[in-house]
Amino acid sequence: MQLEVLAGGLDWFGSGSRIIITTRNRHLLHSHGVKRTYEVEGLNHEEALELFSWNAFRSKQVNHCYLYISKRVIQHSNGLPLSLEIIGSDLYGKTELEWKSALDTYERIPHEDIQKILKVSYDGLKEFEKEIFLDIACFFKGYTVSYVINMLYSGRGYAPDYAIQVLIDKCLIKIDQCYVKMHDLIKDMGREIVRLESPSKPGERSRLWLSKEILRVFKENKGSDKTEIIMLHLVKDKEVQWNVSALEKMENLKILVVENARFSRGPSALPKSLRVLKWCAYPESSLPADFDPKKLVILDLPTSSFTFNNQLNMKFKSLMELNLSGCKLLKEIPDMSGTPNLKKLYLDHCRNLVQVHDSVGFLDKLEFLTMDNCTSLKILPRKILRNPKPIHPPKHG
The missing domain is CATH 1.10.10 (Arc Repressor Mutant, subunit A)
Incomplete structure (x- = not known):
């Protein structure tokens, strides 16, 4: 609306006029027939340091006593002038100790004024x-x-x-x-928007991504129906102690990803809302017996103990991707007629896998199947051997 009032058409301006429009919305420019757009790049290191210095020291040059911590500000701001100006003005006249304390805070919790502007x-x-x-x-x-x-x-x-x-x-x-x-x-x-959903209780937020908070929620069984996505990535492989009932309260959990973490036991229950389960080294031979997987779209359990034990009656009607690569205890792929929408099946490096049930060959939507290095494999679905789709036959290395 502002553009229409200020610049309704090209005939509003004289020949040779140049019109410069700044906006956060690229689509707005396209919808008003703007032909040439320029995306403003962030400031480089030297430019950022100079802008910050003008705000923090009222000088072009950074005070050499503050050079190291000034570079922390530059790195934190990543070329954004807004951040450099606000943080620089905040730190003006403060001691080095106050600088360090403030920056430690900004790196954990965004500056309120920056947050407010970016949130527009x-x-x-x-x-x-x-x-x-x-x-x-x-x-x-x-x-x-x-x-x-x-x-x-x-x-x-x-x-x-x-x-x-x-x-x-x-x-x-x-x-x-x-x-x-x-x-x-x-x-x-x-x-920060997610953190503010429940500042002191991570288990009542919609998303959990910090390993420390996830492990605490798991150990203390502090989950809730507010949580929709959990992705646990540990930097180093670590054995995790947890309450096996930790997922029971998470009735709206949709995505659960666990990587680089060794759990001695699997969950006692999984919410029926779950749509994506990616759990490397899943510690059990089966999913919880009372789990209803009707919404599950991706089941990714590589290098796990999974064997389909007691899962034969489960109907994975929505399942589109199944990854059991590297499951050394897996000996047989059972009747898969309960997975009519399966598109991708990964069985690489299942060295004790002997048989793949004939029903796999009749999965009409199956597009991708890999069985590389399944060195014990003897029985394959007859239809797969004649299938023209890009399905990879086993390779023994």
């Missing part, structure tokens, strides 16, 4: 666009677009493509060589 674009999103933005901010920055779309489509139950394009148009994310990128301060803004 978020506030203008529709609800489902906000959900996708928060998912990316908390979990998916740096992943390929195809992986993010697959995870969000599987986990949310609706295609995220439109929402992702809206986030691109509003400069909240960008796609760089097929990877989803997001400025660190925008990521922090999204994560």
Whole structure:
């Protein structure tokens, strides 16, 4: 509306006029026929240091006593002038000790004034666009677009493509060589929105991504029906002590990812809301007996103890992807007629796998099957051997 009032048409301006429009919304420019756009880059290190210095010291040069900590501010701001100006003004006239204390705080909790300004674009999103933005901010920055779309489509139950394009148009994310990128301060803004859902009780937030908080929720059984996504990635392989009932209260949990963590026991229950379960080294031979997997789209249990024990009567009607690669105890793939929508089946490096049930050959939607290095495999579905689809026969190494 502002553009229409200020610049209704080209005939409003004389020949040779140049009109410069600044906006956070790229789509707004396209819809008004703007032909040439320029995306403003962040400041480089030297420019950022100079801008920060003008605000923090009222001088072009940084006080040499504060040089090291000033570089921390530059790194934290990642070229964003807004952050450099606000933090610089806040630190003006403060002692070095106060600087360190303030920056430690900013690195944990975003500066309120920066948060407020960056949040303007978020506030203008529709609800489902906000959900996708928060998912990316908390979990998916740096992943390929195809992986993010697959995870969000599987986990949310609706295609995220439109929402992702809206986030691109509003400069909240960008796609760089097929990877989803997001400025660190925008990521922090999204994560702060989630943290403020329950500042002192992580188990009552919609998303959990910090290992320390996840492990505490698991150990103390502090979960709730508020949590929708948990992704646990430990830096080093670690044995985890937990309460096996920790997932029972999470009645709306949709995505659960566990990597680089060794659990001595598996969960006593899984919520029926679960749509994506990716658990490397899952410690049990089967899923909980009372689990209803009707919504499960991805089941990814590589290098686990899973063997389908007591799972034969379960109906995985929504399952589209099953990964059992490296499951050394797996000897047989049973009747899979209860998985009519299965598209991908990964069985690589299942060295004790002897038989794949004939029903796998009759899965009409199966597009991808790998069985490399299944050195004990003897019985294959007859139909698979004649299937023209890109299904990989076993390779023995």
